Each structure stands twice: as structure tokens, then as C-alpha cells.
Amino acid sequence: xxxxxxxxxxxxxxxxxxxxxxxxxxxxxxxxxxxxxxxxxxxxxxxxxxxxxxxxxxxxxxxxxxxxxxxxxxxxxxxxxxxxxxxxxxxxxxxxxxxxxxxxxxxxxxxxxxxxxxxxxxxxxxxxxxxxxxxxxxxxxxxxxxxxxxxxxxxxxxxxxxxxxxxxxxxxxxxxxxxxxxxxxxxxxxx
Numbered sequence: 001x002x003x004x005x006x007x008x009x010x011x012x013x014x015x016x017x018x019x020x021x022x023x024x025x026x027x028x029x030x031x032x033x034x035x036x037x038x039x040x041x042x043x044x045x046x047x048x049x050x051x052x053x054x055x056x057x058x059x060x061x062x063x064x065x066x067x068x069x070x071x072x073x074x075x076x077x078x079x080x081x082x083x084x085x086x087x088x089x090x091x092x093x094x095x096x097x098x099x100x101x102x103x104x105x106x107x108x109x110x111x112x113x114x115x116x117x118x119x120x121x122x123x124x125x126x127x128x129x130x131x132x133x134x135x136x137x138x139x140x141x142x143x144x145x146x147x148x149x150x151x152x153x154x155x156x157x158x159x160x161x162x163x164x165x166x167x168x169x170x171x172x173x174x175x176x177x178x179x180x181x182x183x184x185x186x187x188x189x190x191x
Contacts, residue, residue: 016061017071019053023078026050027085034089034147043089044148050082051140069125076128079136080108086143093150094157103165107172114179121186129178135171139164 026046034043057075061067087101118126142160146152152160 012068012070014061014066014068014071015064016057016066017068017074019057019060020071020074020078023050023053023082027081030082031085031089035092040147040150044144047082047086047140047144047147051137054079054136067127072125072127076132079128083136083139083143086140086147090143090146094146094161096154096158096161097146100161100164100168103168107168110172111175114175118179118182121183126182129175131171131174135167138167 026049030043030046030050033039033046054075057071061071083104084101087097087104090097091101115126118124142164146157146160
């Protein structure tokens with residue numbers, strides 16, 4: 001993979017990439033609104049706007065032929081940092097989310113390692129798979145519920161956290177399978 005190819009003016013300043021950059025800028029706003037202002041509804045609104053841009057950046061990239069390696073890397077980074085910010089916002093109200101943060105960290109570290117190995121072996125940046133996007137959407141909905149309704153019963157919070165953990169594990173398992181198949185296919189083409 002060539003850094004000059006990734007960071008050309010044409011590949012950086014695309015509408016989808018600018019949407020991903022905007023999502024990165026929304027993260028401190030979400031944290032500030034939620035943690036420091038106590039504006040749960042506004043924080044959820046910015047989170048919703050972030051989610052909408054996440055849905056549309058990929059569609060726009062494909063429709064207008066603006067898919068770029070930078071976008072393939074930037075989009076998941078914006079997703080993961082937004083998810084981490086949501087978890088950090090929720091921790092003071094629901095300490096039971098701490099194991100989910102640990103699981104999230106393990107999942108993302110594994111994904112980063114597999115992704116880097118895939119780039120090294122294939123020379124390409126690979127786009128997110130549907131199950132990764134589904135996990136992101138599910139988590140965003142769950143976190144939004146926890147942000148909007150900070151007084152949910154402990155049992156309901158436990159169920160939401162458990163479902164998020166299951167979605168993280170399922171997504172990671174499917175990605176590991178995807179990468180193993182990718183590595184095997186790459187090995188055959190080089191043989």
C-alpha cells in the first residue's frame with residue numbers, strides 16, 4: 001500500500017471523507033453535552049446526526065465513485081472512537097458497562113491487528129463487512145437508549161449490556177473467519 005496513493009488531494013477531500021471527519025469532530029461535542037452539560041437529549045441528537053452521516057458516507061462513496069483507502073480507514077476509526085466516547089459517557093451512571101469497555105478494547109485491538117496483517121499480505125485496505133456495520137448500528141441504538149434514559153432499571157441495563165457484548169463477540173468471530181479466508185485465498189493466489 002502506497003501512502004502517496006492514500007493521501008492524494010482527490011482521495012482526501014471527498015464528501016464521504018469530509019463526513020467522516022465531521023463525525024470525528026462530533027465526538028467531543030457529544031461528550032461535552034452529555035458529561036459536562038447534562039444535556040442528554042442534545043447529546044443523543046448529535047449522536048443520531050453522527051449515525052446518519054455514517055450511513056450515508058458509504059452510500060455516497062459508492063454511488064459517486066469516491067471510495068478511497070483513506071475512507072476505508074477513516075470510517076471505522078470514527079465509528080470506534082464514537083463508540084468509545086459513548087461508553088465513557090455511560091460509565092459514571094452504569095458501572096456494569098466497564099466489562100463491556102474491556103471487551104470492546106480486546107475486539108478493536110484484534111481487529112486492528114488482523115486489519116494490518118491483511119494490508120501487509122494483500123496490499124489493500126479492506127472495507128467493513130455487513131456484520132461489523134450491524135454491530136455498530138446495534139451498539140449505537142443501545143448506547144443511545146442508555147444515554148436518553150439514564151434512570152433505566154438495573155436489570156434492563158444489564159440486558160442491554162449483555163446484548164452489546166454478544167454483538168461484539170459475534171462480530172469479532174465473523175471477522176476472524178473473514179480474515180482467515182482472506183489469508184488462505186491470498187496464499188493460494190501467490191502459490
